[in-house]
Amino acid sequence: MDDILAEVLAAIEPHRGEGKVADYIPALACVDPSKFGIAFADAGGAVHGAGDFEAAFSIQSISKVFTLSLVLEKVGVAIWDKVGREPSGSAFNSIVQLEREDGRPRNPLINAGAIAVTDQLIGAGDADAAIGALLALLRARSGDAAISVDEEVAASEAATGSRNRSLAWFMKTYGILDNEVETVLGAYFRQCAVAMSCRQLARAALFLAFDGRDPASGAEVVAWHNARRINSVMMLCGHYDNSGEFAYRIGLPGKSGVGGGILAVAPGHGTLAVWSPGLNASGTSAVGALALEKLVDLTGWSVFAPRP
Template sequence: MVDLAAIVAEIAEEMRAETRRGTVASYIPPLACVAVDKFGLAVVMADGAIHAAGDAEEAFSIQSISKVFALTLALGAVGDQLWARVGREPSGSAFNSIVQLETEHGIPRNPFINAGAIVVCDVLLGRLQPREAIGQMLRFVRELAGDEHITIDETVAQAEQDTGFRNNALANYMRAFGNLNGDVDLVLGTYFHFCALAMSCRQLALAGRFLMDGGRVDGHRIISDKRARRINALMMSCGHYDNSGDFAYRIGLPGKSGVGGGILAVAPGIASIAVWSPGLNAEGNSELGQRALERLVQYTGWSVFEPRVG
């Protein structure tokens, strides 16, 4: 029998001793101020048991992890019509790259790069005003996590608005190709607020349960099991930008990272996992977060590529 509480505590202790921690994101000023020595890990099991260690109760900016929840809402709004405007292939490029939009006529490769997530926000604003879309997102993650204390950090949202020149370029470029319908400032304002969601590892792991349990939370249907599988597939192939292949190779779980240093990972049918360490590797993913997940999979055998008995 695996002693998961001991494993989680041991991993947190290992990560605390690490000296190679990566570099915090400096281009968003509030993120540049976060201490690089932070580390949190939370694992929520299918039976509801929660194992947490380190700074797992401290809220951080989830950034691009919010793209998972935004995609879920957009698919709920328009279904597979979404895929006429956003692809489902790995990008092989940085999360904020503009290069492929030129050759692919303004259609982003997938919904987890910045350009794709901006189109997802545009889709949501086809039916809602920005304030309504932001409120819908906040209610959704609170419902998923069962926690009304989750908030949006307005300081982070404003900082992204002030420094988001590349995202402005992406949005206007897609507008030029006819793949952005709404007002660019309103779409980006919504996108920045989504990225500014502040959650702890515990809250994030709880919010990810619906992807672990075939679209359900505590027996209540959130999305279909088919849609949950497909979102997990996209997380596996596209969730870590041009580091996605290496993440699948080393860890073997669907996951989504954010430049705030968080990673949401899913062991289907087993556990929802959130890890946070703000130092990033060269591709913009948490250095210690990836290492901790690799250790967790080594201890537990949770990789989706691990042979199952029975």
Template sequence: MPQLDAVVRDIAEEMSRRDDRGEVATYIPQLAHVDPGQFGLAVAAADGSIACAGHSDTPFSIQSISKVFTLTLALGVAGDQLWKRVGREPSGNAFNSIVQLELEQGVPRNPFINAGALAVTDVILSGHPPREALGEILRFIRFAAQDDSIHIDEHVARSEKATGFRNVALANFMKSFGVLQNPVDYVLGTYFHHCAIAMSCRQLALAGRFLAHSGRNPDTNCSMISPERARRINALMLTCGHYDGSGEFAYRVGLPGKSGVGGGILAVAPSHASIAVWAPGLDPTGNSHLGRIALEKLARKMKWSIFGE
């Protein structure tokens, strides 16, 4: 087996030399200013070590990667009752599509498209003020990463609120079908803020460890969720974690993963490692272009694909 530190370092060096970096997200104004030349990679291994390279300690907006953590919390609140309000199937459409939502009577196809994440956020609110719900989300992520410095980037949150017209439409549409139970403004405010959480690759890789180790934090041996729930979240990450690019990601990388339009990807190599990569330039489906390439190389060199060598 290759030495993990060397593999991570070699991949980061290769990615830094590439010219095909994709395009940064511009529909959220605050993200349009991010330098696409940055690249970070962090791998939190089962033995407690962490291999990092590139801009692995630079905070970035995790955006839709936060949906992994909100889904985990919502399942803790509602259990399998959650699936009456959101489905578990790949969407095949853009992450902010409204067409599919109308055809399916306001019930989102899965928890990782925007409509599904709004439904999940509504469950976490459960009658609580948005500030309390946000505090719970942030505490959970900080606990998972063992890092209290993780925070919400208020500039990004305000930028999302000012331009999030499609999400406003989705939320109101779902409210009209009775899928959302809390005030639309509460749901949207909480959603915009948890998407604006800022983390580095190192922090994100550490926060995802419980998904790589059957629901347990390997440092503390503390059980965060059941092994069955961790397995099911990983399954959804594999099939739905990259929107209409999920099939391509599964084909090329072979690991459960969740992307965000900030250019980050959280990936899970069960029993081996949790991985965070960040490259701000996106491909046409809204996923990190170099991030996917880097994870494909990492999975191949470490023989970590869940489908075999």
């Protein structure tokens, strides 16, 4: 794996800096677009990495995978009364489908759907407890208690989050949100502002590659059927209106974030995290997607037709 990652690193070298950083979030606008890191967590819990894989970055929408994991365990199938499971075919912050579909988000990985999931994570509790539960999951699964929220990024998102406020208020009018809008959004902005490295992220998500269990410790993180459902939603919806292209080119469940990270799951093998801040037009890391495509070509991993 170290040799494979080194080959991937060499392959993307001519493309470093491609794409456009998410400058609509001021705290992300100054991130160096030439940064690149990649990590793979294997069935024994070991993590292999190359490039800037130890550097922390804002995981943004990748956090939605972990909040969905928590909520599926907390409320079960009831979450699907609030959120659908279909691809959106629209931008991650689109309000059009909400208006057409009575305020019910198309899936839990677009912004509106993730806000509804965060509302369910808060439940009858408070926002701090919800973020505490998310951090506890990430710290336990990565084995690193230092993982935290980047409060500067959270404040930057809160100050520029007018579109997310529109989505939340629209859902509130249809009864999708149970808690107050600003309470939910306060948690949502902090959730997206969690900072992690590729090493930490790959290790934290390892349970998704092994039917909900951490393969190193044997601990059940989520029920096996929930792990499979999360992977299926990631495959169909993890990259917004770029999800079909990602499935076509890479063939693994994945979730991108506008901080430039991508999490990908290779069932039965392990998990991959890649970071390169420049984004394509759909908000997925441009160089990160190239790196994963190269890695899949080298390993033969795909949920569609894995090579022996």
